[in-house]
Amino acid sequence: MTVTRPADTPQAQTHADRIFELVERAIVSGELPPGSRLGEEALAARFGVSRGPLREALRQLEGRGLVVRTAHAGARVVTLTRADLAEIYEIRANLEGLACRLAAARASEAELAALEALLDEHMRAAVLRADEAYPQERGVPDFHFALAAASKSRRLERLLCHDYYSLVRLFRHRTSHRAGHALRAFDDHRRIVQALRERDGEFAELLMRRHVQTARRELEAMDEVFAPGETVVPWPGVAAGD
Amino acid sequence: MTVTRPADTPQAQTHADRIFELVERAIVSGELPPGSRLGEEALAARFGVSRGPLREALRQLEGRGLVVRTAHAGARVVTLTRADLAEIYEIRANLEGLACRLAAARASEAELAALEALLDEHMRAAVLRADEAYPQERGVPDFHFALAAASKSRRLERLLCHDYYSLVRLFRHRTSHRAGHALRAFDDHRRIVQALRERDGEFAELLMRRHVQTARRELEAMDEVFAPGETVVPWPGVAAGD
DNA sequence: GGCCGCGCGATTGTCAACGATCAGCAGCAC
DNA sequence: GTGCTGCTGATCGTTGACAATCGCGCGGCC
Numbered sequence: 326m327t328v329t330r331p332a333d334t335p336q337a338q339t340h341a342d343r344i345f346e347l348v349e350r351a352i353v354s355g356e357l358p359p360g361s362r363l364g365e366e367a368l369a370a371r372f373g374v375s376r377g378p379l380r381e382a383l384r385q386l387e388g389r390g391l392v393v394r395t396a397h398a399g400a401r402v403v404t405l406t407r408a409d410l411a412e413i414y415e416i417r418a419n420l421e422g423l424a425c426r427l428a429a430a431r432a433s434e435a436e437l438a439a440l441e442a443l444l445d446e447h448m449r450a451a452v453l454r455a456d457e458a459y460p461q462e463r464g465v466p467d468f469h470f471a472l473a474a475a476s477k478s479r480r481l482e483r484l485l486c487h488d489y490y491s492l493v494r495l496f497r498h499r500t501s502h503r504a505g506h507a508l509r510a511f512d513d514h515r516r517i518v519q520a521l522r523e524r525d526g527e528f529a530e531l532l533m534r535r536h537v538q539t540a541r542r543e544l545e546a547m548d549e550v551f552a553p554g555e556t557v558v559p560w561p562g563v564a565a566g567d
Numbered sequence: 568m569t570v571t572r573p574a575d576t577p578q579a580q581t582h583a584d585r586i587f588e589l590v591e592r593a594i595v596s597g598e599l600p601p602g603s604r605l606g607e608e609a610l611a612a613r614f615g616v617s618r619g620p621l622r623e624a625l626r627q628l629e630g631r632g633l634v635v636r637t638a639h640a641g642a643r644v645v646t647l648t649r650a651d652l653a654e655i656y657e658i659r660a661n662l663e664g665l666a667c668r669l670a671a672a673r674a675s676e677a678e679l680a681a682l683e684a685l686l687d688e689h690m691r692a693a694v695l696r697a698d699e700a701y702p703q704e705r706g707v708p709d710f711h712f713a714l715a716a717a718s719k720s721r722r723l724e725r726l727l728c729h730d731y732y733s734l735v736r737l738f739r740h741r742t743s744h745r746a747g748h749a750l751r752a753f754d755d756h757r758r759i760v761q762a763l764r765e766r767d768g769e770f771a772e773l774l775m776r777r778h779v780q781t782a783r784r785e786l787e788a789m790d791e792v793f794a795p796g797e798t799v800v801p802w803p804g805v806a807a808g809d
Numbered sequence: 810g811g812c813c814g815c816g817c818g819a820t821t822g823t824c825a826a827c828g829a830t831c832a833g834c835a836g837c838a839c
Numbered sequence: 840g841t842g843c844t845g846c847t848g849a850t851c852g853t854t855g856a857c858a859a860t861c862g863c864g865c866g867g868c869c
Contacts, residue, residue, distance in 0.1 A: 339638050339852065341626070365821070375854050377619065380822090381626045384583070388630030396581050397821060397860050412722040416665065423661045480654040581822065607851070617824045622852090639830050639851055 341378035344368075345385050352391050352402050353494045363392060363400040389488055391495070405495060407545065413492050414541035420485055421469065421537055422530040425517060427476040429526035436475045440518050443471055447511060468514050475521075496544055506543060510536070583620035587627050590614075594633050594644050595733050597740045605634060605642040633733055647737060649787065655734050656783035662727055663711065663779055664772040667759060669718040671768035678717045682760050685713055689753060710756050717763075738786055748785060752778070 348368070351357045369379045383400050386392045394400045405413075428436075443466065469490075473482040513536040520529035590610070593599045611621045625642050628634045636642045647655075670678075685708065711732075715724040755778040762771035 337638055341852085342638075364819095366819095376821090377622075377853055377855095381623055384623045384626045385630055388627055396579055396584070398862090399820070409722070412720045415669075415720065416662070416723055416726065419661050419665045420658070423658065427657075478654045478657065480651070481658055484658065583822085608849095618851090619823055619825095640832090641851070 339378070340374050341381040341385075344372050344374060344379055345382035347372060348382055348386060349389075349391060349491060352386075353491050353498060355498045357402050359402050359404040359495070361402050363402065365399070389491065391491055403495075405492070410496060410541065410544060413489065413496075414537055414544075417485070417489055417493065418534045418537035418541070420481065420489070421472070422534045424473050424476040424478070424481055424485060425521070425529035425533040426526040427478055427481070428472055429521050429524050429529045431477040432475040432521060436471075437518070437522055440468070440471055440475065440521070443468060444511070444515055444518060447514070472517075506540075510540070513539070581620070582616050583623040583627075586610075586614050586616060586621055587624035590624055590628060591631075591633060591733060594628075595736045595740060599644050601644050601646040601737070603644050605644065607641070631730060631733060633737070645737075647734070652738060652783065652786060655731065655738075656779055656786075659727070659731055659735065660776045660779035660783070662723065662731070663714070664776045666715050666718040666720070666723055666727060667763070667771035667775040668768040669720055669723070670714055671763050671766050671771045673719040674717040674763060678713075679760070679764055682710075682713055682717065682763070685710060686753070686757055686760060689756075714759075748782075752782070755781070 348357070348363075357363070363383065365376045365379055365383070369376045372379070383392060383394065387394045387400070391403055392400045393403050432440075447468065470486050473485045476482065513532065517529055517532045517536065520526075520532055590599070590605075599605070605625065607618045607621055607625070611618045614621070625634060625636065629636050629642070633645055634642045635645050674682075689710065712728050715727045718724065755774065759771055759774045759778065762774055
């Protein structure tokens with residue numbers, strides 16, 4: 326009983342894992358803006374570790390698409406273009422649609438009830454602060470996360486929540502999220518859950534695809550998502566190489 | 568102009584990148600069977616590098632889903648279960664379907680012609696050796712690769728050809744690929760290209776989904792894909808944890 | 810005056826050694 | 840005989856230092 330569960334305690338995490346999460350959070354939150362250089366020594370000093378674990382974390386972040394590395398030239402935070410947004414949301418629409426289709430067939434009654442309770446909670450939160458965005462990372466779990474879990478496909482869930490959500494948040498982190506968007510999104514979610522209730526996978530998939538595509542169009546409409554100032558090219562030098 | 572292109576010469580590759588590819592190839596080819604332990608020192612000695620670059624390569628492989636790492640316990644080649652096969656092929660069917668839909672709308676005439684030429688070449692190769700499998704990694708480029716490229720979505724292409732194809736080959740590497748499968752697959756491919764020619768994205772998507780799902784069912788039918796002997800559980804100890 | 814080559818600084822890639830942690834086993838108490 | 844405890848061997852995680860490479864500014868040359 327004196328054994329501390331290594332899977333639960335953050336102590337069991339190795340330094341590289343912790344640095345990975347910290348840098349990921351810094352990138353997604355905008356603290357490390359797109360295109361900014363990630364010097365190894367500087368980052369290592371900032372997080373109080375050596376360059377070894379940091380390099381491993383950087384490799385992992387590269388695999389997740391959050392940083393781009395060029396040999397002997399260092400790592401930078403990825404700079405996403407309009408084409409990237411279109412591609413990411415196209416893929417995400419399909420994948421989340423698949424999650425809906427699977428969830429309609431596999432979700433348990435308890436999971437459906439949990440989804441509905443989640444919607445109720447979101448509505449209450451949205452009513453409380455109408456000017457605020459749709460609740461995210463405010464302690465209240467995300468709708469898309471719960472839905473991915475209900476698909477009962479661990480790989481799909483990991484792909485959606487672990488790999489792609491960071492990229493999506495990279496786009497959303499500076500959007501002001503006017504209230505109209507939150508209400509429309511909430512309505513979409515409600516309709517999707519209803520389709521899930523009726524076990525109509527095809528319809529749920531269609532609704533989810535349209536929901537994601539709507540979000541894409543909304544994001545594409547605002548320019549401030551991409552460039553902080555007016556720099557269209559990520560950084561001078563290698564741009565169209567790969 | 569005297570500059571040797573660093574992106575083309577293999578010299579520009581760092582050790583970690585090279586080790587990554589080598590270990591990936593060893594895993595996919597079955598040289599490192601599923602569940603086998605990947606001791607750092609042994610691998611480092613085998614490839615003639617230190618443990619530093621090797622650890623980076625292992626991290627990258629973990630991110631790609633080819634190895635599983637547990638802190639302080641080492642890395643092992645991933646052992647894919649029947650559930651994994653179902654999940655992977657379900658996702659792949661959707662993604663390749665998406666690639667078809669995009670390719671139907673975006674592929675240039677030259678790309679379509681190249682796809683048809685590829686099919687001709689495949690047919691000739693299949694006719695030459697009817698007992699052989701569908702031509703793969705024999706110098707002749709893969710059909711699915713060309714199609715992913717034709718989708719004009721770099722991220723989708725990377726996801727399909729770079730991330731998921733290794734997993735698929737992990738399943739296929741020991742299947743004997745009887746001739747019937749090759750012929751049916753070739754016929755599927757021909758029909759898909761025809762739909763692409765007619766710019767019928769919906770139909771091409773449907774065909775591709777069924778094509779992948781058929782491959783899935785065929786793989787599920789043969790037991791030798793999963794366990795080399797009769798060990799159903801990957802390795803004793805932690806099994807259902809994650 | 811403009812362009813080319815070149816050395817220097819900074820940064821990355823790599824290595825070998827140190828401390829930390831876990832699995833397995835011998836030994837002892839019950 | 841059985842269960843626990845402490846050790847030991849091996850392996851992983853981490854560190855600091857060394858070598859290789861690239862970008863950049865200076866000087867020389869056309």
